Amino acid sequence: MTKIKMFLLFFILFIIGISADYFIPKTAVYKIVGADTKTGESFIYTSKGAFKNEDAWFYFKFNSWDIQAKAKAKIGNTVKIKTYGWRIPVLSMCKNVVSINKSK
Secondary structure (H helix, E strand, O other): HHHHHHHHHHHHHHHHHHHHHHOOOEEEEEEEEEEEEEEEEEEEEEEOOEEOOOOEHOOOOHHHHHHHHHHHHOOOOOEEEEEOOEEEHOOOEOOEEEEEEEOO
């Protein structure tokens, strides 16, 4: 292979890897300490940080209001939260919540 082809191959694999890290959901246990909606954006606050709660077409998630209501009802409780995305404070980016379930 030529150097250009190898560079393109590694570049494509790098982009696929970054995309997979962003889009593959991760589940963790958090204690919900608050939930609110400001200027049309919904946020869920936990003991370990904040999460955005918005619809996501690629997960067929169109129930962000239901998840927000569930988060408000579970304030003070420990739950499993499934999220995707990255937390980048400089860009004001938060992970997005896909679902909230009871923790065991």
